[in-house]
Amino acid sequence: MSDSRPVFFVSDHTGITAELIGKSLLSQFPRQSFSFISLPFIDSEEKAEKVAQRIQTERSHSGLRPLVISTLTQPSLRHCISQTDSLFLDIFPCFLEALETELACPATPALGQAHGMSDLPQYRARMEAVNYALAADDGMATERYGQADLILVGVSRSGKTPTSLYMAMQYGLRVANYPLTSEDLEKSELPDSLQAHRAKLRGLTLSAQRLAQIREERRPNSNYASLATCQQELQIAERMLRAQGIPITNTTQRSIEEIAALLKQSLEPG
Structure with missing residues (x-):
């Protein structure tokens, strides 16, 4: 017997939608313990029967x-899995019926619409954004900053690289990042680039304690990771960015999804 309730995310494609929605819903039950099992690409009756077993x-x-959160599009596959002794939550029908009524037309189910390559230009834009984020990582390719949608600035290990890559993958935005060097901090001014x-x-910032913890994992027992160094660098960086009127996001208690959403919102007019 287990104290963790099993949760299955079942999809005929990547399963990203089922997992995102499912975990968002289950996060509303913080006192419950769950064990997650993702089962993507369930696109045949044979596979559905194995899932049911x-x-x-x-x-x-x-x-x-078990809880079963499904984004299966084929009725026969949904029926097969819904017959199990589980709470079967079928996400699409919850919304499609109301949408069909409102839009006065039937839905056309097709697998992989949300996270596939059905919109090839959008897919290519995301891949190009990822390539850009990699090329313009850590202060590289400053000559290409004119192509950027955003340029993230902060001290070393403040979360710039993962945020840049996430925004490229999720939103198709070209995001460069620049680490403020000791020379930049000594001058207390932004570099010409x-x-x-x-x-x-x-700007990205975080608490000195959190930064020291992150740096300690990278360079244990170093001056680079000391709390005093982190406090000093953050104070200078924040003062410099504020003096230039650059918006600053504190990432200490925020997930990468929250950070990216806030930064994307900052691009919107008004």
């Missing part, structure tokens, strides 16, 4: 009724 097996082993693109600049 696995759900039943998990039901027996855990002693708890950033001055020409001030409207695109966004």
Whole structure:
């Protein structure tokens, strides 16, 4: 028997939608313990039957009724899995019926619409944004800053690289990032490569304690990771960015999804 309720995310494509919605819903139950199982590309009756067997097996082993969160588009596959001893939550029908009524036309189910290559130009734009983020990472390719949608600025290990890549993948935005060097901090002014693109600049900061913890994992027992160094660098960087009127986002208690959403929002007019 287990204390963690099994949760299956079942999809006929990547399963990203099922997992995102499912985890968002389950986060509203922080006192409950869950074990997550993702089952993407369930696109045949044979695969659906194996999933149904696995759900039943998990039901027996855990002693708890599994939750099944599905974005399957084929009715026969949904029916197969819905017959298991589980709470079967079928996401699409929850919304499609109301949308069909409102739009006065039937939906046309097709697998992989949200996270596939059905919109090839959009897919290519995201891949180009990823390539740009990699090329313009860590202060490289400053001559290409004119192509950027955003340029993230902050001290070393403040979360610039993962945020740049996430925004490229999720939003198709070209995001460069620049680490403020000791020379930049000593001068207490932005380098010339950033001055020409001030409207695109966004600062990232975090608590000195959190920064020291991150740096300690990278360079243990170093001056680079000391709390005093982190405090000093952050104070100078924040003062410099504020003096230039550059918006600053504190990432200490925020997930990468929250950081990216806030930065994207900052691009919107008004």
